[in-house]
Amino acid sequence: MITTLDDPQTPFLALDPAIVAANVRRLRSRLAPLGVTLRQHVKTAKSLDVARLAGDGPITVSTLAEAEAFAAAGHRDIVYAVGIAPHKLDRVCALRDAGVDLVVLLDTPEQAAEAGRRGLPALIEVDCDGHRGGLRPDDPALVHVAAALRGAGGEVRGVLVHAGESYFAAGDNALRRAAEEERRAAVEAAGVLRAAGHPVKVVSVGSTPTAHFATDLTGVTEVRAGNFVFFDLVMAGIGVCTPADLAVTVVATVIGHRPDKGWILTDGGWMATSRDRGTARQRVDQGYGLVAAADGTLLPDLLMTDASQEHGILSMRPGSPHALPDLPVGVRVRILPNHACATAAQHDAYHVLADDGRTIDAVWPRIRGW
Template identity: 45%
Template sequence: MKQEAFSVSTVPTPSVILDRQKLIANCRRMAARAAGAGVKLRPHLKTAKSAEVAALATSGQFGGITVSTLAELRYFFEHGIRDMTYAVGITPGKMPVIEGFIEQGAVIRIVLDSAGMVDELAARESGFKGRVPVLIEIDCGGHRAGVAAEGVELLDIARRIAGVPGLVLDGVLTHAGHSYHAADAGAREAIAVAERDAAVLAAGRLREAGHACPTVSIGSTPTALTGIALDGVTEIRPGVYVFFDLAQAALGVCSPDDIAVSVVATVIGQHRAAGHLLIDAGALALSKDTSAGEFRQHVGYGLVCDLEGRLLDGMHVADAHQEHGFVRCSAGTIDFDRFPVGSRLRILPNHACMTVAPYPEYQVFESMDRPLVQWSKTTGW
């Protein structure tokens, strides 16, 4: 049955809508950065989880992507992508799925940061089906995962990998996730330098010890867009740049006008005594991420726009219950007559990755006077 053609004013709410022109501009910006730095661009598709977005993000690139879930790996394989880095620490239980795709012709790199995990992989009764490339994760200052670039564990892991017939060391990988908390451009650049230097140092030590290290992979949108030299790096893996969000705008990486995704919501109530509107986009539709609020007041769970995408001065989602959002205005009282029950608003997300994740599809527009087009995406793990 043919799907009904919706507009922004008729699409069921809440829905996540995607501005294709802004998406294209964002993809071109990162592609230009990678080309200027002389590195490959391996976009992290955990943000968009969409084959149509992947086609734009990899246009003119070598075609490789990054994923974070087996669901993403399966979805992108089914949509023709054969070069993927599974950038979450591996465990033996996930290897059968990964090796199944390798047997079908995919190149899938796994990531680990301990000699113990190498031993666990080597001890699997099923053994290995083919050769699995491995990236050693390096801690560049975020302390989420990884080994120190200058530590002894790095070389121990490399030696263990070399002793397992089913594994081959492909290089190193790091991620400066702490750049999302950089107070200013100078702090962001310092983190970017540390990210680059940690990866390059680790790669150099591996090569000096006699190990091949063809891949030196770094990633994070805030650091990728600092403009520092990337000598010694082979690829970058930013993700949220395809959409951007209020957190990136607060960091100075983009402006609110660059944000390509928003959530369309309907006003479902007015509480004049309490001074807020109720909308049908709550915590599940927007997420409860408040990261932009680290640097800016009165953001809450998202800034409010009209249907044309123009920011409404001071209006933000101040609170969110499961299916209810509370819109308040920091610039004064809300003009309730302007926003009757049944009217619509658009919400810019704090963290696009979190906001779009649960939606089954994107509603995509070229311009506001044209019907929305549905783009696929994956969900889950």
């Protein structure tokens, strides 16, 4: 029996692998002339199948559950890019004992002492834009942490920077500046560590926006990016992609109408889309997402404007010249998400489209938990 987008019960997550492949080609062809390795961040898709579509190679993970699942599938070169909590080191060591070159991240002397005591290699987290953790390149703690790590028996593998603020840097110039700032911080920190006598093999930078806008990566050895496989409306809003580049959509069914309010109700609520409202901070607020017909054609100015747990409300963008489309009860629509990482996390699997954009020819599971 052939399954199409009309068959699975809604809501569910549809994945267009042709779009993923195009997104991957775009980033890989950008990075190749810059002389860096792509270390894809598997936190967005959390899928062995999507990682394979992205060309495999070294990976970044956001949880040890991801590291364990990818290790079980044969991956051997993994960076765990969240500052290590000491109680997780047993699982790190178990993976390393099994032959996986799993590298941890840290930025405090306490973490360095614990990781060093286990003889682990670590990247030191460096901050370039005040987004969350990491040490500034000129912070004397940088050398102290490196010394604590080596002194306790660990290995200073290198430095890692993530320009998290680039998600709010709209426009080509701002994105190029964010990429250069990320590179500069990483290279400067690597220089400080080398000057203090520490070998620095890895100089790792990355975020989906900066990976697409860096023009010079001198001194950098690898670029991390995760969201790029799927993209989303936040990325479209800052000019990194267009809505046509979005690879995952939530398929929902119309279950009612409120003509008095100009609403169409669906069975796709925040349980299916997540509560992420990333575009609310952008120039154009896309609500909970743009709405397309089942064939993928965008319905002009129709937005998912509100969400309950299992209800979505679709209505027209304020000021739109278009009329509310006629979508009878039972018709399916596809919601383009604000934030692919958050939306995909609401689902256990991807329904994978064939080349015709209608037939579903595989179901790919996602890795869950921590």
